[in-house]
Amino acid sequence: MDPQIAHVYGTADWVVTNYSSLIEKIRSAGDALGLHIHAWRWKESLATWVVDLDQAWVNQCVRVGFESFRTSLNQTCAYHRFGDLWTSDATLALVEELGAQIDLTPEPGQRGCRADEFFADYFVDTSEMPRRPYRPSKSDFRNPDELHGRKLWIMPMSTGSTDWLPEVFRNGNGSGDSARGTIGTARARLRSTFDSMRGRYEGFLDRSDGEFIAGWAYDNSRPDAAVEVEIYDDQFLLATTPAGIFRPDLLAKGKGNGKCCFNVGVPSCLKDGRAHSIRAKVKGTSFYLNNSPRELKCRAADSPTKYATLNLSFDSWGLCRIIDRILSNSEANYLTLVVRSDVADRPDQSSNMEQTLEYLLAHPSITELAFETPAEGLHMLLLLEASSD
Numbered sequence: 066m067d068p069q070i071a072h073v074y075g076t077a078d079w080v081v082t083n084y085s086s087l088i089e090k091i092r093s094a095g096d097a098l099g100l101h102i103h104a105w106r107w108k109e110s111l112a113t114w115v116v117d118l119d120q121a122w123v124n125q126c127v128r129v130g131f132e133s134f135r136t137s138l139n140q141t142c143a144y145h146r147f148g149d150l151w152t153s154d155a156t157l158a159l160v161e162e163l164g165a166q167i168d169l170t171p172e173p174g175q176r177g178c179r180a181d182e183f184f185a186d187y188f189v190d191t192s193e194m195p196r197r198p199y200r201p202s203k204s205d206f207r208n209p210d211e212l213h214g215r216k217l218w219i220m221p222m223s224t225g226s227t228d229w230l231p232e233v234f235r236n237g238n239g240s241g242d243s244a245r246g247t248i249g250t251a252r253a254r255l256r257s258t259f260d261s262m263r264g265r266y267e268g269f270l271d272r273s274d275g276e277f278i279a280g281w282a283y284d285n286s287r288p289d290a291a292v293e294v295e296i297y298d299d300q301f302l303l304a305t306t307p308a309g310i311f312r313p314d315l316l317a318k319g320k321g322n323g324k325c326c327f328n329v330g331v332p333s334c335l336k337d338g339r340a341h342s343i344r345a346k347v348k349g350t351s352f353y354l355n356n357s358p359r360e361l362k363c364r365a366a367d368s369p370t371k372y373a374t375l376n377l378s379f380d381s382w383g384l385c386r387i388i389d390r391i392l393s394n395s396e397a398n399y400l401t402l403v404v405r406s407d408v409a410d411r412p413d414q415s416s417n418m419e420q421t422l423e424y425l426l427a428h429p430s431i432t433e434l435a436f437e438t439p440a441e442g443l444h445m446l447l448l449l450e451a452s453s454d
Contacts, residue, residue, distance in 0.1 A: 066133040067126045069105040069114065077129050078137035088138070097438035099144025099169075102130040104151075116149050123156055131163040144439050146170050151189055157206050161217040167198075167439045169401065171207070172222045174372030192372075196221055197398075198443055220439055223375045223401045225387030228333045231303040266292070266347050267320070268308070268354035273343040275336065275363035279328045280354055281315055282308040282347055288321035291420075293348035296329060298341045298361075304329055305348060306382045311416040324416050330383050336365040377404040378414035381421045388421075392430045398449055399442055400434075 071077040081088055091098065104126045106117040117123075134142040141164035147156060152170040160168060173196045194207040198220045202210035206219065268282035282292040291309030295302060308327040316323025335341050344357040375384055391400060408414045425431065437445065 066100060066130040066137075067102045067105070068129055069103060069107075071129065072107060077133040081137040095438075097144055097440065098134075098138065098142075099146065099439075100130045100134055100142050100165075101146045101148060102126050103148035116151075118151060120153065120155050123153070124159055127156065127159050127163070131160070131165075143167065144169065150175055152206065153189075154204065154206050157201065157215065157217065157219075158203070161215055165217055167218045167220050167443065169220050169222065169439065171219060172224050172372075172374045174224045174226070175374070194221065195219075196224075198446060218443060220401060220443060222403060223387075223391055223399070224372050225375075225390055227330045227371045227373050227383055227387075229304075229330070229383075229386045231298070231301075231332055231334065232305070234334070266350065266352040268292075268294075268325075268345070268347070268352075270343070270345045270354045270356045270359055273331075273359040273361040275331060277328055277330055278303075278343055278345070278361070279326070280308075280345055280356075281312065281320070281326045282345075282354060283315070283320045283325045284347075289324075290321075291324065294327050294345050294354070295348045297344045297346075298335065299344075299358075303332070303335075304382075307420065309416060309420050310381070311412040313412070323412070328380050328382065330380070331361065331363070333365055335361060336363050338362070338364045375400060375402050377402055377418040377421050378408045378411070379417060381417045381424070384417075384421050385424045388425060388428070392428065398446055 066077040066080070068077070070079055076082065088098070104117050104123045105114045106122060107113075108115045131142050134140075143164065143166045145160045145165040145167075146169040150172060152168070157168060171191050171194060173191055173194050175191055191207060195209055198218050199209035200211055200214040200216070201219050202208040202214050265285050266282065267285065268280060270278075270280040272279040278296055280294075282294050284290060284292050291307040294306055294308050296304045296306065306327045306329050308325045310326040310328060311322075311324045312326045313323060315325055339362065341361040342358040343361045344353060344359075346353045346357070373379060373383060373387060375387060377384070388400065404418060405414075408418055428434075435445070
């Protein structure tokens with residue numbers, strides 16, 4: 066609910082008017098509703114929308130959102146999350162004044178915001194801010210101030226480094242590729258050819274660069290099942306990943322339901338300026354994906370490590386590694402997950418969401434987790450902290 070919605074659809078509360086039965090089901094189930102406001106303004110001279118972070122315009126967007134929420138839902142908005150990785154002390158002061166109890170905007174570890182060039186100076190560095198709920202200082206929302214801070218709470222999004230440690234390092238001297246070394250490259254490739262001739266497996270290693278190792282794998286005998294793919298640097302195992310991300314071109318080519326793609330971020334240990342021989346094969350077989358090996362050569366300075374927010378539409382393999390790290394930290398008692406409402410209309414993002422949720426529901430810690438609204442989660446966290454004092 067903001068001026069952009071009003072401009073495009075006629076009213077800022079368009080979603081409540083047009084999806085009233087769905088909204089009622091959400092409320093009846095005990096789930097919470099909140100506002101996700103964007104400061105987009107139509108720029109006539111460019112005939113496009115731009116992110117306008119002038120505080121006066123931001124205030125107008127916030128007021129439009131809160132008023133539309135109040136009048137259409139007959140309740141005050143308690144939860145707020147500003148868009149485009151941005152917020153400010155003035156904005157938090159306003160949303161608190163308008164009745165918000167919890168703000169879920171900050172994404173710790175992220176630097177900058179998604180503003181247009183006209184507002185490039187509106188840089189927000191949240192790299193060092195807390196990763197647990199806190200009452201923010203009135204002068205700098207990134208700092209906690211329990212005594213003199215705001216009544217409003219900040220509940221940061223769960224984030225984590227996209228970097229990861231390959232299995233070869235986690236397992237001491239590592240796991241090797243039995244199809245190499247003891248058996249030998251030539252023999253392994255011959256066995257791979259036999260597997261291919263039988264027609265059971267197909268696949269291609271599409272990419273190995275400073276960002277991702279990616280490709281696809283398909284099992285003709287199980288057309289809708291995700292194939293497990295092992296990724297190697299020469300003979301050393303880096304990672305095992307399901308090939309279960311949707312790609313429309315693979316669906317069009319008759320590869321089952323099209324969910325047979327994989328996408329793994331490159332770890333920093335491979336960003337050393339040296340040439341690495343990247344290969345991928347179907348786990349438990351000697352079938353190498355076509356185009357294996359591919360050379361990967363990059364430096365850390367060419368592709369610095371990034372932080373990712375737990376957005377369910379993002380690359381599932383990377384998010385699951387972050388979830389593992391968060392849940393293995395005894396001080397991290399909660400996960401805050403994000404997903405856009407249009408994910409169901411984007412098959413690639415939807416398949417990412419399905420894989421991440423399946424992984425989470427099968428996680429060893431699942432019996433200790435509860436799915437809560439922000440207020441319920443905050444209450445539980447405060448109780449846990451009080452009991453540990």
